[in-house]
Amino acid sequence: MSGFASLNIDWLAPLDTLNSVIRTASGTHGTFSLSFAASAQSAARFGFVVLGTEGLVEITCEGSGLTLKLTKADGSVVSTDHAQRGVELELAAFVNAIKGVDDGLGTPLSALKDVGLLQATFESQGKPIDLQELVP
Numbered sequence: 449m450s451g452f453a454s455l456n457i458d459w460l461a462p463l464d465t466l467n468s469v470i471r472t473a474s475g476t477h478g479t480f481s482l483s484f485a486a487s488a489q490s491a492a493r494f495g496f497v498v499l500g501t502e503g504l505v506e507i508t509c510e511g512s513g514l515t516l517k518l519t520k521a522d523g524s525v526v527s528t529d530h531a532q533r534g535v536e537l538e539l540a541a542f543v544n545a546i547k548g549v550d551d552g553l554g555t556p557l558s559a560l561k562d563v564g565l566l567q568a569t570f571e572s573q574g575k576p577i578d579l580q581e582l583v584p
Contacts, residue, residue, distance in 0.1 A: 450576045451569035456485035468569045473580065480565070557583075 451468030455461055465483040478498075495508040503520040509532060517527040541551055564583035571577070 449565070449568055449572070449579055450574055451480075451572040452574060453570045453572075456483075460484055463570060466566065466569045468565070468572070470565075470579075480569075 449468050449470040451466060453463045453467075454465050455463050456465055464485040466481065468480040469477065470480060471477040495506065497507075498505045501521075503518060506515075506517040506519075508515045508517070512532050514530045514532050515527060516530065517525065519525050541554060544551065545554055561579070561583050564579055568577040568579060568582055
């Protein structure tokens with residue numbers, strides 16, 4: 449991965465904006481961008497786009513709603529709207545973890561890899577960093 453981090457609003461020091469280009473071990477690549485310096489209007493709306501060999505998936509979050517749109521390679525489109533349940537599901541996973549039920553998503557190694565991506569973006573300054581060497 450290679451990335452840049454910057455400070456755009458002083459009171460959010462030390463950094464408030466991250467941009468990374470990531471390539472997986474299999475060669476798949478994408479971008480990760482995060483900014484706490486964005487205006488309240490743009491922060492209330494965000495999304496994800498995943499492009500694959502068989503189509504495009506777009507996830508758009510706005511307010512308390514989430515839209516999932518699948519555009520297949522043949523041009524057909526399926527779109528569905530859902531209520532966001534992120535916090536609710538995270539709390540349920542936390543309670544289950546306390547009860548000893550492991551969903552496989554909240555392991556310490558998984559958290560370390562997430563932090564590793566952020567740390568690599570902080571330090572990259574545009575130079576490539578091998579995340580597998582950073583967090584084996």
